[in-house]
Amino acid sequence: MNNTGLPPTAKRVFKGIIFDVYQWEQKMFDGTTATFEKLKRPDTMVVIPVVGDKILVLDQEQSGRGKAFISLPGGRREEGEDSAKAAARELLEETGYIAEGLKLWKEEMPYENKIIWTVYTYIGRNCQFKQPPHLDPGEKITPRLISFNEFLLLADDPTFYELELKADLLRARFDSAKKEELRKLLFA
Amino acid sequence: MNNTGLPPTAKRVFKGIIFDVYQWEQKMFDGTTATFEKLKRPDTMVVIPVVGDKILVLDQEQSGRGKAFISLPGGRREEGEDSAKAAARELLEETGYIAEGLKLWKEEMPYENKIIWTVYTYIGRNCQFKQPPHLDPGEKITPRLISFNEFLLLADDPTFYELELKADLLRARFDSAKKEELRKLLFA
Numbered sequence: 001m002n003n004t005g006l007p008p009t010a011k012r013v014f015k016g017i018i019f020d021v022y023q024w025e026q027k028m029f030d031g032t033t034a035t036f037e038k039l040k041r042p043d044t045m046v047v048i049p050v051v052g053d054k055i056l057v058l059d060q061e062q063s064g065r066g067k068a069f070i071s072l073p074g075g076r077r078e079e080g081e082d083s084a085k086a087a088a089r090e091l092l093e094e095t096g097y098i099a100e101g102l103k104l105w106k107e108e109m110p111y112e113n114k115i116i117w118t119v120y121t122y123i124g125r126n127c128q129f130k131q132p133p134h135l136d137p138g139e140k141i142t143p144r145l146i147s148f149n150e151f152l153l154l155a156d157d158p159t160f161y162e163l164e165l166k167a168d169l170l171r172a173r174f175d176s177a178k179k180e181e182l183r184k185l186l187f188a
Numbered sequence: 189m190n191n192t193g194l195p196p197t198a199k200r201v202f203k204g205i206i207f208d209v210y211q212w213e214q215k216m217f218d219g220t221t222a223t224f225e226k227l228k229r230p231d232t233m234v235v236i237p238v239v240g241d242k243i244l245v246l247d248q249e250q251s252g253r254g255k256a257f258i259s260l261p262g263g264r265r266e267e268g269e270d271s272a273k274a275a276a277r278e279l280l281e282e283t284g285y286i287a288e289g290l291k292l293w294k295e296e297m298p299y300e301n302k303i304i305w306t307v308y309t310y311i312g313r314n315c316q317f318k319q320p321p322h323l324d325p326g327e328k329i330t331p332r333l334i335s336f337n338e339f340l341l342l343a344d345d346p347t348f349y350e351l352e353l354k355a356d357l358l359r360a361r362f363d364s365a366k367k368e369e370l371r372k373l374l375f376a
Contacts, residue, residue: 007252014202014209017225018302021204026252028325036252037205039227064195064214064224065301110351113253114206137216155355163298166355167343174362 005116006038018042018076040116045087046074046162048105049097049124050186054145056095056127057154060161063138070154071161073124087122095143096133099124105185108164119164123186148183193304194226206230206264228304233275234262234350236293237285237312238374242333244283244315245342248349251326258342259349261285261312275310283331284321287312293373296352307352311374336371 007024014021019041026036049056049072058071073094077086084102091097106121135141154160155169172182195212202209207229214224237244237260246259261282265274272290279285294309323329342348343357360370 014204016202016209017211017223019207019209019225019227021202021207021209023205026326028251029328030325032325034251034326035205037207039207062301063216063222113250113349137218137220138214138222140217161301163351167358170355170358170362174358 005112006040010038038114038116042076042078043083043086043118043120044074044076045083045090046072046119046121046164047087047091047099047102047124048072048121048186049091049095049099049127051097051127051145053187054147055151055186056097056143057146057151058094059142059144061140067159069159069161070157072165083120084122087120087124091124091127092130093134094139094141095127096129096131097124097127098130100126100128103185106164106168110164121164125186148186152179193300194228198226226302226304230264230266231271231274231306231308232262232264233271233278234260234307234309234352235275235279235287235290235312236260236309236374237279237283237287237315239285239315239333241375242335243339243374244285244331245334245339246282247330247332249328255347257347257349258345260353271308272310275308275312279312279315280318281322282327282329283315284317284319285312285315286318288314288316291373294352294356298352309352313374336374340367 006022010022010024012020013023019039021037021039023035023037025033027033058073059068060071061068073091075090077083087102091099103123103125104120105123108119109117110119152169152173155166172179194210198210198212200208201211207227209225209227211223211225213221215221246261247256248259249256261279263278265271275290279287291311291313292308293311296307297305298307321329340357340361343354360367
């Protein structure tokens with residue numbers, strides 16, 4: 001297993017628009033072998049944009065997706081793109097805002113057993129509106145400013161898109177030390 | 189979009205060992221079209237096995253996976269298999285235990301925007317040991333009994349495999365009403 005998350009013998013058996021599929025022969029504990037399969041997809045960026053004492057969230061609809069949902073700005077990293085640049089680009093495209101500074105908060109690989117995929121969560125410090133958003137034709141996005149306490153309550157919203165943040169929001173809501181830590185991280 | 193989670197025009201473009209890939213032409217909000225892609229994978233079962241006043245968790249290693257991790261019993265539903273039967277089968281195979289009753293607690297679709305995949309979480313009430321486990325050659329599993337409070341602390345363990353349970357464990361840990369609710373669900 002090298003730092004790509006795949007053994008050197010892994011072969012790409014399908015190249016998709018988002019998902020590539022890799023397979024390889026894996027030696028089992030008993031000496032037999034079996035064909036293993038793993039996906040690779042572009043890394044994604046999530047930005048928590050701080051605007052004054054508020055946080056900017058997005059009410060979203062997407063083509064072909066029945067339900068409206070709430071998300072943070074973000075999206076896929078392009079081939080060869082630096083993660084901080086990708087985060088700044090997605091923030092600007094989806095909201096029209098620019099952050100004074102982007103601080104990497106978390107780097108996680110959900111379901112890393114099956115998918116080679118990293119989710120980068122950035123704090124967008126002191127964001128300022130620069131220009132109208134530039135949306136994909138498949139997106140309908142309405143930015144909305146909410147308070148820190150409203151932000152913590154998003155963990156209860158079944159339409160909240162950012163699964164990787166749920167546990168952090170719950171901890172901050174119920175543990176006053178964690179709450180102050182997150183407040184400082186966002187607003188200090 | 190029908191109840192398979194795919195529009196009727198979606199075509200399977202790749203059939204894998206675990207993951208199938210579907211694509212279709214999606215009409216955008218501005219009338220243009222784009223090719224969309226979505227995965228389909230077998231549903232998975234997770235069982236919380238209750239043994240007396242303890243909960244049975246698994247210390248696991250898997251072939252080709254460097255790090256050891258902690259999980260609950262569970263696994264993939266086989267083609268056409270009923271979800272409760274799949275949960276009972278995985279529980280027996282991985283631990284050798286049988287539950288007096290399996291209660292469906294949660295049914296979730298993580299990343300449903302991109303993957304057609306349901307995670308069923310069952311409570312295995314009053315489990316009794318029946319026979320030695322029957323493991324896949326790619327699995328090394330050591331069952332371990334832990335207390336209810338130790339179970340709630342698993343949300344802090346970065347090697348805990350069951351991402352869908354993290355928020356529930358945190359709520360129960362910090363909110364005494366939620367804690368009693370979960371205690372009753374498991375032990376009543």
